[in-house]
Amino acid sequence: MTIAQSLGLNILQLVFVVLLAPVFSGIVARWRENVQFKRGPSIWQPYRDLRKLLSKEDRYSESATWVARFAPYAVCLSPMLVTLLIPVLTSFPLFGAFAGDMLAAGFILAIGSFFLTVAAVDTGIPYGAMGASRTRMVGFLAEPVLIVILFAVSFVANSTIPYIVQQQWVQPPAHFFSPAHVLVLVAFLMLIIAETGRLPVDNPSGHFELAMVDESKVLDFSGPSYALVKWGSSMKSVVLYVIFVNVLLAPWGLAGTPNALALGEAIAVVFVKILVLLALLIAVEASLAKLRLFRIAEYLGAAFVVAVTAMIAAVLAP
Amino acid sequence: MSVAIGGSILSCAIIALGISALFGALHAVVVPFSFPLLGQPHFELTRFTGFLTLLLGVVALPTSIYSASYMRRYLGHYAIGGFTGGYLLLLLSMVGIFAAADVVSFLVAWEIMTVASCALVSYEWRRLSRVRAAVAMLVMSEFGTLAAILAFLLAAQPAHSLDFASIERHAHSLSPQAVDAIVALSFFGFGVKAGLLPFNAWLPRAHPEAPANLSALLSAVILNLGLYGILLVNFVLVPQGAMLFGILALAVGSLSAIIGILYATIEDDLKRMLAYSSIENIGIVVAAFGAGGIFFALRRFDLAALGFGAGLWHMLNHSLYKSLLFLGAGAIDARAGTRRVNQLGGLARVMPVTALCFLIGSLAIAAVPPLNGFASEWLTLETLLRSAELGPLAFKIGFVLAGALLALTAALAVTCFVKNYAMTFLSSPRSAAASGVRSDLSAAAGIGMAFLAALCVLAGLFPAHVAQVVDVALPGSLRGQLAQALVPPFLVRGGGGLPSDFLRDFTALGAGIGNGVIPGRGLVLLHRGATANPVVFAMSSTYLAAFSLIILAFMAIAVRVLVRRRPRSAHVWAGGIEPIPPEFEYTATGFSNPVRVIFDAIFHPRTTENTREAIDRHFRVAITRDREDVFVADRIATNPPSIAVRFAANAIARLHHGRLEGYVFYALGALVVAIVAIAL
Amino acid sequence: MSNYHAFEPEINALICGFFVLSAFGMVVIRQIGACLTVFIVQSLLLAASAFVLGAEPLSWHLIAVGCVTLLSKPILIPYVLRRLVPREIYTVREISQALDVPTSLLVALGLALIGFALGTRLVGAAPLLAKQNVIVGFASLLIGALVLAVRREAVPQMLGILAMENAAFLAGIAIAPDFPLIAELAIAFDVPLLAFIVSILTRAVYRRVGSTAVGELAALREHPQ
Amino acid sequence: MILFVAVLLPVIGAAWCALPRSHAAAPYVNAAAVSTSFLLTLWIAAHTAATGHVVAIAGWVSVDAFAAILMLGIAAVACSASIYSIGYIGHLHAPPRRVRAYYANLALFIVSMLAISVCVEPGLVWIAVELTTLLSVLLVSFVDTREALEAAWKYMVITLLGATVAVLGVLVLFWSQHVAGGTSFTYAGLAADAHRMNPILVAAAFALLLIGFGAKIGLFPMHTWLPDAHSQAPAPVCAMLSGVETSAILYVLLRLMPLFRAIPSVHASTWFAIFGTASLVAAALLIVQTHDLKRLFAFSTVEHMGVIVLGASIGTLSGNLAVVWQILVHGLTKSLCFYAAGAVALVAGTTEFAKVRGLQRHAPLVGTILLVGSLAIAGAPPFAVFLSELAIALAAISVGQVWLAAVLLAFVGIAFAGTIAKVAGMMLGRENEGLHVHPAPGVVRGVLVACAIPVLILGLWIPAGLGNLFTQAAAQVTLP
Incomplete structure (x- = not known):
């Protein structure tokens, strides 16, 4: 494989995630309404929103500095960077595969988070700072869970490079049912719920500022900035879904060779896998109520315990 | 100004000395007089100490330049000459510590350093709080030194000599109990200076009280001295205590890290926050050393190199960004007259240079890629993840717990610096002090800070090169192991002995880009594993930065193309009140409140309730609750x-x-x- | 001569008996004047013991020690005290005591027992002519120290020191009869100097404080929080 | 002959004071006599370093290496104290009669201390010891306040009590040698006869001498007079009392150590370790809570005596080397501390910590020297005390007494903490209101600077001759 091929496939991955991210948000939004026996919006609604926002003007508060203007780009930047590192469509490593591993991906996601929370304060409204504070709370509580999951993965696969984990992790396939694997999946799922701001941690469709976690940060963003923030956060969700399904849950069905047919097949498989995951998430969401703010610590504490158990199971595995 | 000129000249000399030692150009110097009873003093810079000396010089140079602006605030109040004298003596004594090759010269230089630094902390001697802080520092350091002395003496017993070289030669005949005692004594003794739990109560008191340029040195270099002491005894002189040392260091290091960052996050005083954060960073360094020590004891020298390398590397990075942040905090203090974050705000517009430098420092310390803090923190965690290769279950679980603590620490660090950067520089001023600020400090301060900020960025962008420098500095048998384990020679002609199929795979992935243009072994940090998993972990912030630039440029162009209307600014809407009054703003205390609530058990605050009563003491008017957080080490x-x-x-x-x-x-x-x- | 030989230990024992009695007396007697008298008696006993021990076999050392003692302690010291210490002091009827008399006597008895025990052990270890002197000397030394502790008045305290010195010498003439004379002479010279200095100091105290109850001086101390 | 000259020369000062109307010149005459004596002492020390000893009357008065070191220390401190007195006593505005008495007394006191170092016969030594007490009592009470008199009285009573106990010890010692058939009643002779002596008698002598001289050295629990006397005496007297008098008495015990150590059943080392540790611990704790600068330095003397006794309990050559070194440098350093404390008293009128703040502002030189002296005495490098304490710890560890070294370091640390915390508070901070500050006299400042120099230099460099003396001295008190 040449550098050009490898780079090209990497860009294809990026395009896949960037373009399809909104549709997954749309699907989630629709399905969430559907389980409540409502019709729900079109799955293409996010694209319409983006178009509308991009055509509006950008408004900043007078106190805002360049940070507030840069933050939306940073929010988009981190998931895009991570996309370059992980196996989205191919099971062989691409150009960016070794520019960072899963641990680095965690740090990369912090770029967007850092700038978004700083920018939330920069806008000058009190809600922004409040949301930033709460987001950081979820953020720092989630971090130990992530690292313990990585430990568990590392004990089994002896690597944190997603491409290699993907090949080593569920090998032989019977290991799918090993306790370490299952517990890691549970812990990571809980982590995704927290990181993407879903129930029971946060209510993405809530409208009460005092109860918001994620949304109150971006209350003062408008127009193209808001579009970028929205897009960026849906990309982040997709990146997490991809890691979950392609690396941890079911590392099968990816293109093994760089030809068009295999890639097309991979696109379809990955799309379906993510849909299955979304269905799972919706099911979880529909069955839970939102937690009070400081109960989130308990929720993530539970996730931590699950992760530790997974790690111990991984160590004890024959 | 005398401080700036003298300090800069001396720092340049120190840098030159450090570089020449790091690359092996210096030999032993024996001073032609002898200490009564205790032998001949030797001075010698090894590559390891040369590295530390270089680091000292690199931090001292911008700090000295910065002083030209900063010290103006003391003109007419305190003698500048006294500060200059102490400052130069401090720098010299630190070089003396690194260069000392026997116990007595080490201790003498050490104590001169301690006394000089305490004298400088109490530079504003009319303020009793400064004096108290300096005394607390001196006293606790002294106890640490005494423990270290005991460790040295125990170590010197079989050698019948206080010379480092002969102690090292005879260390193998120490009894196991003596080794354990040496490890514990030196670890906790030097741990006092390094700011490790549980004997670091002086640190958050003394560092904020010093003038900012000194605070920078205190946090950026003097803490390193403690670490140097720990490494000197436990790694260079008495390496057979590595196991106990490793366990102690891993436990104490990770606990220090988490405790440090927790207190930093809830702290209101900017410089005190930085001091707590120093505890955190030193904790990370020591945890990395601890992992290295355990690997060393288990004879996994490649992994030990990773651990010690990660520690040294983080030490380097910490020195750079922490001095930068302290200088920034000093600039704020000098301009606004307060260091309380709750009273600051909106300074980015009036102090743009400081704001930018502080932001870079904050990003670096929060380990945001591609800045320098990221590389070393990442490597530290990766090293902990290598416990996968350890046998016993207890080690694995210990590493996992330490890793979890460090991960929590890293995340809290982001929280902490988001809060401090945002609340200090953004939004609008929360007090008259903050709104009265009109300008940045003068150019010299800007140059000093920009120098450090540039170093932070550069060290972040080229981690593979920094790793090679750190590798040279690794003491003893580990030298060369880090580069071997971490920076595959992609850029070396002929692949530097890498297997050809491995090389082929990675050439397609761009690892070899820059061959012939960029010096060094490669641009990717990559730990190689067995055949089943050819790569254990890998990272290249160089590539990440390049990707980021391309993506950002692409996005900027796309937005330019897609968006027609130009941005506008407007008032903040707050229920119709305009302009928004300072008390409407979210406070720094509020921002960090979740941390305070969640970790209440650790803070264990003393709260006192004051009831204000009116009308014949019958009606309660108000209850105020005062909360006092006593540092857990206290x-x-x-x-x-x-x-x-x-x-x-x-x-x-x-x-x-x-x-x-x-x-x-x-x-x-x-x-x-x-x-x-x-x-x- | 042979008669004396038989009497000598007996006489010496009698002297020693009175000596220890006088030591007890220093602890209990309440008048300063009487204290001084007891001290004079004690010094005379010391001199007598020296003469008795020095007579047979004839030891000029001991005779000289006896003479010096006779000259300095019963004569010179009272003279110095009378000259330098204000007369009013002697009119004080009762000396204030740190311990009441029965208790001090009990303590003195205990100390005397310890002194006796030590003296006996030493005498048992090395052959000696005048065993009683050593035993009584040790006991009286400790009792003399007790005088320092229980008396809160300047002159009796000084007399306590001198009584200790007497006790030491009582033992000394037995165990070190040929102790270099120059040293003994110098020691004998020491004693009046001591009395002189103490008297000056006492006078200064009296002038400054208004009394010589030095036990009441307790201004110099630590102040524990 | 030169020994007698050196020792008795200060008598000229005393004699001068006996003349009427001599008070104006008395300080200078005294200083000149003592300085000359100091110069002679330097010559004696140099000669001893070269030839091993200087003998005046064999068996009675002679100087060997250890004695030369002690003599050097005594003469040096006496010299600086005499010069310092010019400024200090002159500043107190005492009546001429008292000034004359002071200088006469001081000169005689110096003579008595020098006599301790040159006498080798324990009987004579005892007389000299007794004389040091008697001749310094009136110096302690010089300022003639109620407190000074109280201090002088306590000092006198306890040390005379000790001296009287010690005389019995000397007599028992003589007895034990006599019984064993030895004839040469000197330090060396006693050590030579040690193996023949009756252990019981030697043990009794040891107990009596330890307590007797211990009272004068200031060992716990006989140290109670020391803070009082050393806080009330005029600063130059304090310097001599604390700096050299205590260690001169300790020197006597150390000279007898070869004898005691030669008889295992005496357990001299153990008892030294016990009393040394007790003194060190108690003094370190007392330093932490004391409220007065001069009392603090007095406790520090107790602490250092404890350290030296503890060091002497080790008994090896290196241990004794450190002990000898510590005796000398403690004398020099402690006298500097008391000079500084005296200067504080002159400048601020009091030495209480609570009443003095911000000396740095009004008397930077005094403040700085005070801080330097405190650091030096507390054992901070690069001052000499640090090295000697380090050497003691090293010696303890090299014979396996790790706990001794640990206790030593721990309590030296506590003492350091107490000293520095209090002195720093005195020197820095905003100055107290209502504190009337006078400038220190030039002589005082000169002496402060001059005395600070050797304290610093000896921490970094040791002249070869002095080193030679130390080695010889240590060998003299070490069992072969």
Whole structure:
């Protein structure tokens, strides 16, 4: 494989995630309404929103500095960077595969988070700072869970490079049912719920500022900035879904060779896998109520315990 | 100004010295006089200490330049000459510590450094709080030094010499108990200086009280001295204690890290926050050393190199960004007259240079890629993840717990610096002090900070090169192992002995880009594994930065193309009130409140309730609750012994009641006891 | 001569008996004047013991020690005290005591027992002519120290020191009869100097404080919180 | 002959004071006599370093290496104290009669201390010891306040009590040698006869001498007079009392150590360790809570005596080397501390910590020297005390007494903490209101600076001759 091929496939991955991210948000939004026996919006609604926002003007508060203007780009930047590192469509490593591993991906996601929370304060409204504070709370509580999951993965696969984990992790396939694997999946799922701001941690469709976690940060963003923030956060969700399904849950069905047919097949498989995951998430969401703010610590504490158990199971595995 | 000129010249000399030592150009220097009773002093810079010396110089140079602006605030109040003298003496003594090759010269230089730094902390000697802080620092350092002295003496026992070289030669004949004692004593003894739990209560008191340029040195270099002491004894002189050292260091390091960052996050005083954060960073460094020590004891030298390398690397990075942040905080203090974040805000518009430098420092310390803090923190965690290769279950679980703590630490660090950067520089001013600020400090301060900021960025962008420098500096048998384990020679002609299929795979992935243009072994940090998993972990912030730039440029162009309307600014909407009054703003305390609530058990605050009553003391008007956070190190390690000593002192003082008959009775009693016990 | 030979230990024992009695007396007697008298008696006993021990076999050392003692302690010291210490002091009827008399006597008895025990052990270890002197000397030394502790008045305290010195010498003439003379002479010279200095100091105290109850001086002390 | 000259020369000062109307010149005459004596002492020390000893009357008065070191220390401190007195006593505005008495007394006191170092016969030594007490009592009470008199009285009573106990010890010692058939009643002779002596008698002598001289050295629990006397005496007297008098008495015990150590059943080392540790611990704790600068330094003397006794309990050559070194440097350093404390008293009128703040502002030189002296005495490098304490710890560890070293370091640390915390508070901070500050006299400042120099230099460099003396001295008190 040449550098050009490898780079090209990497860009294809990026395009896949960037373009399809909104549709997954749309699907989630629709399905969430559907389980409540409502019709729900079109799955293409996010694209319409983006178009509308991009055509509006950008408004900043007078106190805002360049940070507030840069933050939306940073929010988009981190998931895009991570996309370059992980196996989205191919099971062989691409150009960016070794520019960072899963641990680095965690740090990369912090770029967007850092700038978004700083920018939330920069806008000058009190809600922004409040949301930033709460987001950081979820953020720092989630971090130990992530690292313990990585430990568990590392004990089994002896690597944190997603491409290699993907090949080593569920090998032989019977290991799918090993306790370490299952517990890691549970812990990571809980982590995704927290990181993407879903129930029971946060209510993405809530409208009460005092109860918001994620949304109150971006209350003062408008127009193209808001579009970028929205897009960026849906990309982040997709990146997490991809890691979950392609690396941890079911590392099968990816293109093994760089030809068009295999890639097309991979696109379809990955799309379906993510849909299955979304269905799972919706099911979880529909069955839970939102937690009070400081109960989130308990929720993530539970996730931590699950992760530790997974790690111990991984160590004890024959 | 004298500080700036003298300091800069000396720093340049130190840098030159450090570089020449790092690349092996310096040999032993024996001074032609001898200490009474205790032998001939030797001075020698090894590559390892050369690295530390270089680091000292690199931090001291911008700090000295910065002083030209900063020290103006003391003109007419305090003698600048005294500061200059102490400052230069401090720098010299630190070089002396690195260069010392025997116990006595080490201790003498060490103590000069301690005393000079304490004198400088109490530079504003009319403020009693400064003096108290300096004394607390001096006293605790002294106890640490005493423990370290005991460790040195124990280590020197088989050698019958206080020379480092001969101690090292004879260390193998130490008994296991002696080794354990040496490890524990030196670890906790030097740990005092390094700011490790539980004996670091002085640190958050002393660092903020010093002038900012000194705070920068204190946090960026003097803490390194403690780490150097720990490494010197536990790694260079008595390496067979590596296992105990590793376990201690891993536990204490990760606990220090988490405790440090927790207190930093809730702290309101900017410089004190930085001081707590130093505890955190040193904790990370020591945890990395601990992992290295355990690997070393288990004879996994490649992994040990990773651990010690990660530690040294983080030490380097911490020195750079922490000095930068302290200088920034000093600039704020000098301009706004307060360091309380709750009273600041909106400074980015009036102090743009400081704001930018502080942001870079914050990003670096929060380990945001591609800045320098990221690389070393990532490597530290990766090293911990290598516990996968350890046998015993207990080690694995220990590493996992340490890893979890460090991960929590890293995340809290982001929280902490988001809060501090945002609340200090963004939004609008929260007090008259903050709104009265008109400009940045003068150019010299800007140059100093920009220098450090540039170093932070550069060290972040080229981690593979920094790793090679750190590798050279690794002491003992580990030299060369880090580069071997971490920076595959992609850029070396012929692949530097890498297997050809491995090389082929990675050439397609761009690892070889830059061959022939960029010096060094490669641009990717990559730990190689077995055949099944050819790569264990990998990272290249160089590539990440390049990707980021391309993506950002692409996005910028896309937005430019897609968006037609130009941005506009407007008032913040707050329920119709305009302009938004300062008390409407979210406070820094509020921002960090979740941390305070969640970790209440650790903070264990003392709260006092004051009820204000009116009308014949019948109606409660208001209840205010004062909360005082006592640093946990104070609670567990500093207060109990000091209370015990005071108690014992008072008990003994009661013997001195002033009545002669009692005194005669003591003497008579002693006489009777002596007669009965000795002669009968 | 042979008669004396038989009497000598007996006489010496009698002297020693009175000596220890006088030591007890220093502890209990309440008048300063009487204290001084007891001290004079004690010094005379010391001199007598020296003469008795020095007579047979004839030891000029001991005779000289006896003479010096006779000259300095019963004569010179009272003279110095009378000259330098204000007369009013002697009119004080009762000396304030740190311990009441029965208790001090009990303590003195205990100390005497310890002294006796030590003396006996030493005498048992090395052959000696005048065993009583050593035993009584040790006991009286400790009792003399007790005088320092229980007396809160300047002159009796000084007399306590001198009594200790007497006790030491009582033992000394027995165990070190040929102790270099120059040293003994110098020691004998020491004693009046001591009395002189103490008297000056006492006078200064009296002038400054208004009394010589030095036991009441307790301003110098630590202040425990 | 030169020994007698060196020792008795200060008598000229005393004699001068006996003349009427001599008070104006008395300080200078005294200083000149003592300085000359100091110069002679330097010569004696140099000669001893070269030839091993200087003998005046064999068996009675002679100087060997250890004695030369002690003499050097005594003469040096006496010299600086005499010069310092010019400024200090002159500043107190005492009546001429008292000034004359002071200088006469001081000169005689110096003579008595020098006598301790040159006498080798324990009987004579005892007389000299007794004389040091008697001749310094009136110096302690010089300022003639109620407190000073109280201090002088306590000092006198306890040390005379000790001296009287010690005389019995000397007599028992003589007896034990006599019984064993030895004839040479000197330090060396006693050590030579040690193996023949009756252990019981030697043990009794040891107990009596330890307590007796211990009272004068200031060992716990006989140290109670020491803070009083050393806080009330005029600063130059304090310097001599604390700096050299205590260690001169300790020197006597150390000279007898070969004898005591030669008889195992005496357990001299153990008892030294016990009393040394007790003194060190108690003094370190007392330093933490004391409220007065001069008392603090007095407790520090107790602490250092404890350290030296503890060091002497080790008994090896290196241990004794450190002990000898510590005796000398403690004398020099402690006298500097008391000079500084005296300067504080002159400048601020009091030495209480609570009443003095911000000396740095009004008397930077005094403040700085005070801080330097405190650091030096507390054992901070690069001052000499640090090295000697380090050497003691090293010696303790090299014979396996790790706990001794640990206790030593721990309590030296506590003492350091107490000293520095209090002195720093005195020197820095905003100055107290209502504190009337006078400038220190030039002589005082000169002496402060001059005395600070050797304290610093000896921490970094040791002249070869002095080193030679130390080695010889240590060998003299070490069992072969």
